[in-house]
Amino acid sequence: MSRLTSANHLKKVMSRYYTGLRIPSPGKRIAWVTSGAPIEILRAMNIQVAYPENYAALCAARRQSQRLMEIAESSGLSEDLCSYARCHIGSVLSPQAAPWKGLPRPDVLICCNNICSTVTLWYEYLAEILEVPLFFLDTPRVDGSPAPHQVAYVKRQLEDLVCFLEARFRRRLDEQTLAATLKTSVKTARLWAEIRNTAKKRPSPIEAPDLFIAMAPIVVLRGTRAALDYYRLLHEELLLRIENGVGVGRDERVRLVWDNIAIWHALFRVNQMFATHGGVFVADTYTGGWTFELKEGDPLESMAHAYLSVFLNKGFADRLADLEKSLSEYSAEGLVMHANRSCKPYSLIQPELARQISKRMGLPVLLLECDMADPRAYAEEQLRLRIEAFMEQVGGIL
Amino acid sequence: MPVQHAEERALVWQEPGWDRDGNMPSAAVFCGEILPEMIMALGYMPKRVFPSVSYPDLSPVTLPPFSCAAAKSHVSMLLRGELDDVELFVFSDTCDTMIALHSIFQSRGKKTIRLASPRSFSTNASRHYLLSEIQRITTTSEMRFSEDSFQRAAALYARLRQLLSALAELRDRMPQDVFFKINRYAWSVHPEAACAVLQDLVNELSTSPRRQAFRVLLLGSCVLGPGLFQLLDRLKLVVAGDNMCDAQRMNPGWPVAHLSDVAALTCERPPCPCKHGGGASACLDRLLAAHDPDGVIIHTQKFCDPHSWDLSRVKQRLARLGVRYLHLETSGEVSEQHRLRLESFCELLDAERRY
Numbered sequence A: 001m002s003r004l005t006s007a008n009h010l011k012k013v014m015s016r017y018y019t020g021l022r023i024p025s026p027g028k029r030i031a032w033v034t035s036g037a038p039i040e041i042l043r044a045m046n047i048q049v050a051y052p053e054n055y056a057a058l059c060a061a062r063r064q065s066q067r068l069m070e071i072a073e074s075s076g077l078s079e080d081l082c083s084y085a086r087c088h089i090g091s092v093l094s095p096q097a098a099p100w101k102g103l104p105r106p107d108v109l110i111c112c113n114n115i116c117s118t119v120t121l122w123y124e125y126l127a128e129i130l131e132v133p134l135f136f137l138d139t140p141r142v143d144g145s146p147a148p149h150q151v152a153y154v155k156r157q158l159e160d161l162v163c164f165l166e167a168r169f170r171r172r173l174d175e176q177t178l179a180a181t182l183k184t185s186v187k188t189a190r191l192w193a194e195i196r197n198t199a200k201k202r203p204s205p206i207e208a209p210d211l212f213i214a215m216a217p218i219v220v221l222r223g224t225r226a227a228l229d230y231y232r233l234l235h236e237e238l239l240l241r242i243e244n245g246v247g248v249g250r251d252e253r254v255r256l257v258w259d260n261i262a263i264w265h266a267l268f269r270v271n272q273m274f275a276t277h278g279g280v281f282v283a284d285t286y287t288g289g290w291t292f293e294l295k296e297g298d299p300l301e302s303m304a305h306a307y308l309s310v311f312l313n314k315g316f317a318d319r320l321a322d323l324e325k326s327l328s329e330y331s332a333e334g335l336v337m338h339a340n341r342s343c344k345p346y347s348l349i350q351p352e353l354a355r356q357i358s359k360r361m362g363l364p365v366l367l368l369e370c371d372m373a374d375p376r377a378y379a380e381e382q383l384r385l386r387i388e389a390f391m392e393q394v395g396g397i398l
Numbered sequence B: 001m002p003v004q005h006a007e008e009r010a011l012v013w014q015e016p017g018w019d020r021d022g023n024m025p026s027a028a029v030f031c032g033e034i035l036p037e038m039i040m041a042l043g044y045m046p047k048r049v050f051p052s053v054s055y056p057d058l059s060p061v062t063l064p065p066f067s068c069a070a071a072k073s074h075v076s077m078l079l080r081g082e083l084d085d086v087e088l089f090v091f092s093d094t095c096d097t098m099i100a101l102h103s104i105f106q107s108r109g110k111k112t113i114r115l116a117s118p119r120s121f122s123t124n125a126s127r128h129y130l131l132s133e134i135q136r137i138t139t140t141s142e143m144r145f146s147e148d149s150f151q152r153a154a155a156l157y158a159r160l161r162q163l164l165s166a167l168a169e170l171r172d173r174m175p176q177d178v179f180f181k182i183n184r185y186a187w188s189v190h191p192e193a194a195c196a197v198l199q200d201l202v203n204e205l206s207t208s209p210r211r212q213a214f215r216v217l218l219l220g221s222c223v224l225g226p227g228l229f230q231l232l233d234r235l236k237l238v239v240a241g242d243n244m245c246d247a248q249r250m251n252p253g254w255p256v257a258h259l260s261d262v263a264a265l266t267c268e269r270p271p272c273p274c275k276h277g278g279g280a281s282a283c284l285d286r287l288l289a290a291h292d293p294d295g296v297i298i299h300t301q302k303f304c305d306p307h308s309w310d311l312s313r314v315k316q317r318l319a320r321l322g323v324r325y326l327h328l329e330t331s332g333e334v335s336e337q338h339r340l341r342l343e344s345f346c347e348l349l350d351a352e353r354r355y
Helices: A006-022 A039-044 A052-061 A065-074 A083-093 A118-130 A148-169 A175-200 A208-214 A216-220 A225-243 A264-275 A299-308 A316-329 A350-361 A380-393 B002-012 B036-041 B069-079 B096-107 B124-140 B147-169 B176-186 B191-206 B227-234 B259-268 B280-291 B305-321 B336-354
Strands: A030-033 A048-050 A108-112 A134-137 A254-259 A279-284 A334-340 A365-370 B026-029 B045-048 B088-092 B112-115 B214-220 B237-242 B295-301 B325-330
Touching: A006 A048, A006 A208, A006 A216, A006 A225, A030 A039, A039 A048, A039 A148, A039 A175, A052 A065, A052 A083, A052 A216, A052 A264, A065 A083, A083 A118, A108 A118, A108 A148, A118 A134, A118 B305, A134 A148, A148 A299, A148 B124, A175 A208, A175 A216, A175 A225, A175 A279, A175 A299, A208 A216, A208 A264, A208 A279, A216 A225, A254 A316, A264 A279, A264 A365, A264 A380, A316 A350, A316 B096, A334 A350, A334 A380, A350 A365, A350 B096, A365 A380, B026 B036, B036 B045, B036 B124, B036 B147, B036 B259, B069 B096, B088 B096, B096 B112, B112 B124, B124 B259, B147 B176, B147 B191, B147 B259, B176 B191, B176 B227, B176 B237, B214 B280, B214 B305, B214 B336, B227 B237, B227 B336, B237 B280, B280 B305, B295 B305, B295 B336, B305 B325, B325 B336
Parallel strands: A030 A048, A030 A108, A108 A134, A254 A279, A254 A334, A334 A365, B026 B045, B026 B088, B088 B112, B214 B237, B214 B295, B295 B325
Antiparallel strands: none
C-alpha cells in the first residue's frame, strides 16, 4: 500500500491535540464528549474537548484495549457491552494500565445520543464514578428530515446547554465566535466530503483504512484551523494522485464498500485479506457520518437540524438509500458489512439491509462478525475463509 | 375454581390469536411504553406482543447472533407467519433493539407506527416533546382518532389497571407463573374480557391465605417463559414485587383521562433503564420499602444492553443497603445452572433466617 505523505502531518496534529489536553493552564476546562456532540458551542467557549470513543479506538489500534476491558469487566460490567465503553471505563478505573494514563479528568460530561443509546448509560456511569456533572442532549430518532417539533426540542436543549456551561464555568458564549467556529466546521466537513469523493475515481487514490485513520481530526478537532489545514493538505495530495493516475499502490480489481466502524485492532490485517485478491475499499459508511451541512439562519436551530440528521440517528429507509447511493456512486462491486458486536444501532439491521441490497441491486454482500475494539471476538482463520469465498464470488479470485 | 379458570383463559393468549375483535383490526404493540388507550382510540384492538421461548428460531436470517432473546422471539414470530393477521405494528424508540425491530418490520412491508419518544423524561422540554410526538401520531397516521373514542378506551383500561393493581397486592397468594400469565393475558385481549377474569380472581384470592415462603423482589429484563416462576414456586420463593416491563412497570395503577395524561403517565411510571435520569434508584428504594423482601433476584437477558448497564448500579445499591441478591442471566429460558444458583440462594436466605 502506498503511504500518504500527509500522514506525517496527521500524526503531528493528533499528537499535538493529545499533548495539549494534558498541559495544565489557568482556567483550562475539559469536557468529555460523545462523537456526535455539538462541540462548536464548547469550542466557542474555549472548553477543551476529549473523546472517550476516539481514545478507546486508539487503545484498540495500539492493541491495548483488552487489558482495559478486562479491568472494566472485573468491576462488574458485562462483556457483552460496547467495547469502547468497557475499554474507556477500564482506563478510568485503572489509569496506570492505560496509554497516557487515560484521558485528563473532565470538568463536565456532554452526552448526545444521536449515535446510539449506549452512550446515555455509559455517560451516566461515568458521571457516577467520577462525580462530575453530566449534560444530556436528547436527539429523538428521525425518519427522513427532522420534524419541526423535534428541531424545537433539540434547539431548546442547546439553549439549556449554553446556560449550563455559562453557569458552570462563568464565561459567556460569544455569538460571533460561535458563528466563526461553525463556519470552520462546515468548511472542514465539506472538505472531508470532497476527500471521500476522490475515491470515486479509478484507480481510487485512497481506501477505507486511510479514511479511518484520517477521520480523527474531523471528529476531535472539528471547528479548528488545525483540522482544516490538515484536510487541505490531504486533499491536495489526493488530487495530485488522481492527476498522475496513482491509486492505492496495487491492483484494483474489485471495488468494495465497507459498512460499520473499523476493526481497529486488525485494521490493516483485515484489509490485507481483501487486498490479496485485488479488493479495494473505495468507500465506507462510517467516515461519511461527519460530512454534515448547516442550514442558513439561527445557528442553534441549524445545529439542532444537523445533529438530529446524523446518519445513525436516521431510519432504515435513509440507511438503505445512503448505502445504495454509495454503492452506485463509487461503482462498487460488493458490500462488506462488519457485524459489530459492540454497535447495535449499526449492526442489528445489517442482515435486513443486506437482503434489500442483494434484492434491489443484485450485489453480493458479506457479513463478518467481529468487534471494533475487542480482539477476543476476532477469529482470523474463520474471517479469511469467508473473505476468500466472497472474493471468489465478486471476481477477485480468478 | 377461578384460579384454574383464570389460568386456563390465560393460556389462550399463547396461541396466536390475531383475528379481528368485532369491527376492530388488530394492532401488535411491542413495547410497554405505548399506552393501549391510544391505539384503541385510533380504531385498533391493541395486543401487547410478549417475547416467548418459541421454536423454530428463524431469527438468524434477519438478526445477528448477538441480539437479545426478545428480539429473536419477535422476528421469529414474524417469519413464521404468526403475525400475518395483524394490521398495525406499534413500536417505541426505547432501546436500539426496539428501533431495529421497527426497521425490520417496516422493511418487510408491514404497516407500522413508531413513537420517537424522548430518552429522558426528566425535563419540561422532554415532557412537552413527548406530548407533541403523541399528538403527531394521532393526527398524522391517517387513522380515525377522536377524543370521544379515547375517553371510551381510557375508561376500559382504567378498570383494567385498577384490577391489575389489586391483583399485584395478592400475588403472594397464588402460584407465581399464574401471576405472570394473567398479566400477559390482560394486555393481550380486549380489556372487558380481561376484567371479567381478573375480577373473579381478585374476589377469590382476597379470602385465600398468604403463602409461607421467602419474599423476594424480581428486577430486570422481562422473562420469556414460565420456567423461572415455576422454579421459584418449587423453591418456595414468592415474588412480592417487580419492576419488569411485562408486569408491574406496565401498570403504575392510575388511570388516564386525556391525551395529555398519556404523556404524564409515561413519564411517571417506574423507569425503563434505557431512559436517562429516570430515577431508578428511587424506584428501587420504594420497592424495597413497600415489600421489605428477604432478598432480590435480578434477571437480565443476554445481550440486553440497558439492563446490563443497570445491573452494576442495582448491585451496588443493594450491597450498600445490605440486601441479599442473586443475578441470573438467561437467553430465554432457565437452565439447570440457574436452578442450582437459586437453590444456593434459598439456602443462604434460610441460614440467615435461622441464625
